[in-house]
Amino acid sequence: MLKYLIEKEFKQILRNPILPRLILVFPLMALLILPLAANYEIKNINLCVVDNDQSPYSRKLVEKIRSSGYFVITKTAKTYDKGLEAIEYDDADVLIEIPKNFEKELIREGKGKVLISANAVNGMKGGLSSSYLSSIVTDFAGEVRSEWIEAGTGGGVPVIEIMPLNRFNQNLDYHSYMVPAIMVMLLTMICGFLPALNIVSEKEAGTIEQINVTPIRKFTFIISKLIPYWIIGIIVLTIGFGVAAVGYNLLPAGSFGTIYVFAAVYVLAVSGFGLLVSNYSETLQQALFVIFFFVIIFILISGLYTPIKSMPEWAQTLTVINPLRYFIEMMRSVYLKGSGLFDLQKQMIALLIFAGLFNVLAVVSYRKRQ
Amino acid sequence: MKKVIEAENLVKKFGDFTAVDNITFQVNEGEIFGFLGANGAGKTTAMRMLCGLSKPTSGEGRVAGYDIGKEAEKVKANIGYMSQKFSLYNDLKVWENIRLFGGIYGMGSDEIKEKTDELLKRLNFENEKNTMVKSLPLGWKQKLAFSVSIFHNPKIVFLDEPTGGVDPATRRQFWELIYEATDRGITVFVTTHYMDEAEYCDRVSIMVDGRIDALESPMKLRETYDAKNMDEVFYQLARTAKRNGG
Structure with missing residues (x-):
């Protein structure tokens, strides 16, 4: 049957x-x-750059961010407030501000500060883009230090270990x-x-x-x-x-x-x-x-x-x-x-x-x- | 005479509505029993109870010797049923429908094959063996549905308005098939709206508002109601109905 x-x-x-x-x-x-x-991987994040320093190092940092492939620099603003406007108008997803004297402080004191603000309306995108950015910056700082060590400048600068970041491998x-x-x-x-x-x-x-x-x-x-x-x-x-x-x-x-x-x-x-x-x-x-x-x-x-x-x-x-x-x-x-x-x-x-x-x-x- | 269908005080209620109201009747072996009534009189509901498709609210019934309440599956093994709505598989071919239902009733593959060829020959249907059922004309569909319902040689076949919507010539052919079935010893229980068909039955019952108001041979009914034909008998009885048809 x-x-x-x-x-x-x-x-x-x-x-x-x-x-x-x-x-x-x-x-x-x-x-x-x-x-x-x-895909959880996020690419083509629109970035607004506020470069108050306009120094070789700051330009190098911006260049590094661009060449990472994750960011598109859609806007450069003169002040932080102007940059924030770009985020409000949705021209940018994330903003990086490089303060005045970034280069000087980096050379003199061995540390620099940058400010990252991300639009977190899309929480996932906001979180990921700011963490991408901060790891690029950390990476950059590491490179600068190793350059100094090779050049023998500032001999007293300790070697700073750079943690390998799996983040970028996430998509693999x-x-x-x-x-x-x-x-x-x-x-x-x-x-x-x-x-x-x-x-x-x-x-x-x-x-x-x-x-x-x-x-x-x-x-x-x-x-x-x-x-x-x-x-x-x-x-x-x-x-x-x-x-x-x-x-x-x-x-x-x-x-x-x-x-x-x-x-x-x-x-x-x-x-x-x-x-x-x-x-x-x-x-x-x-x-x-x-x-x-x-x-x-x-x-x-x-x-x-x-x-x-x-x-x-x-x-x-x-x-x-x-x-x-x-x-x-x-x-x-x-x-x-x-x-x-x-x-x-x-x-x-x-x-x-x-x-x-x-x-x-x-x-x-x-x-x-x- | 041997009774193959016995209904005693059968009742079916749907909520407050009494579809079948206490009906009692018997059907003899080998006869053609016409089950008449207006739309909504309760014919289909009564028939579904006898076929084991619907549980009686109260009352008793025996079909082919089995209790319709407790032995519904045994009843089913001994009857054939053709529903009002065409219910063979439209997406199966003619021979595939026959094979499926033959198989369900426990027939073997070879037996099915042999009987299928025989049946299609008798119906003059050999060329349609491989036709998809959905592309058959209505009259042919109904002949096929009837043939499938008696393919396993049941004791009784229940036909629910088998000739609805077909032309008089096809109806005539259909009734010839019914007579052939009775020749094979199958008892036929048929509902219909056509009063000329009622004349073909050995006995008819007329249902009004869920009750059976008359049960006799067509000839005796015409005498009792002093009518020229079954049409008039039906009008006289159906006039008393309080339910709306539909």
Whole structure:
């Protein structure tokens, strides 16, 4: 009996004008475009320079800032207040003021002061641009000192160690952070949304009536709905692995096998949840909104984009009942740390519980009789 | 005579509204039973209870020997059902729909194949075997839906307004299919709006406001109500209805 039903599901999915393309193209596009577009790295920051010193050193500093590639000098102002106006009019994001006698003080006392003001309306951008700037300045100070030491001037100046700044390397690690996260998101969306829309669309078409009047068992029916998405999930994941390897040169430190085993359980859990939503919905619209609501919440409180540890305590507690959280923990530890099944027992047990619970509920809530 | 459908004081309420109000009747094995009534009289609701698609609020019923309250799934294994709204899969081909439902009722692959060819031949439908169901004309869709509903050889088939919206010639062909089914020993329970079709039935019941107000053979009904045809019988009874059709 199951054979005929699964055959039917696959024929319907393959004949759908959009679904097969969506299943193949969506992961490709998302993985190729999103990590490049949704990037925490900030470039082309508009900088306003207020150079009150106009000395060789101050010009050298400005030149260094420009050549870093992160800043575009859009404005030079005579006074700090004028510079601030540029920020107010949005001509600049950040302002650097080099005080009068910057060079003199640097030579005489071995220290100089600069003032950095950033527009923090976009907090992220403000924070990053001022920290970029200050590290360029620190770097500059270091260079000046090492020049002196080489030249033998001011022999008493102590050698100051320059801390290596990883900040500028942030973007190098960025893909390994973002790509596994996007794979998880794709799996959640495709294997959550499609089942949620499946049963309810049979209700709208009226075909569910013809099924309900047969002696088909509820369990068989739900299984026949689950298996196709299970296979689709594995396909999507495989595409993801491929893009990560070819496009970003990213291979998990652990084994693919571990991820596949987890994905097999995880897809069952989200698809079961989708079917549950579908059972309770009367129209496609309802199902779509409800699953959208849950998927967004799952994603936002899963630790996918913001670390769980920095959430308020109540939100941290909520993540315990979020299957996505366990899957992401697994994904990151396998990709970055190389963990195996044995290290991830806790996550596996949690996912098994979710998969079992959602699917039992999906079978129970499917009603053949009103 | 053996009774294949027995309803006793069946009631279905939706909130305050009593859709089916205490109906009692029997259907004999092998007969064509017409279930008439105006729109909204409760025909479909009553039929859905008998098919195990809807739980009775109270009352009892047995279909094909099984209790519709406690053994709904056993009832389902022994009946066929064709709903008012076309409910085969539009995105499957003709043979795929037949195969799917044959499979669900537990038929084997070879048996399905053999019977499918036989059926399509009988319907003169061989050229449409690979046609997607959505591109069939309505009359053909309904013939196919009926054929699928009796493909697994059920004891009883329930037809809910099977000929709605099709031309008289196609209706005639459809009724020929119904007669063929009774020849195979299948009991037919059919709802309809067409009074000429009521004349084809062995016995008819007429539902008014959720109750069964008359139950007889068409001939006896015409005598009782002193009417020329079933149309007049129907008007006389339906006039007493208080519910609005729709």
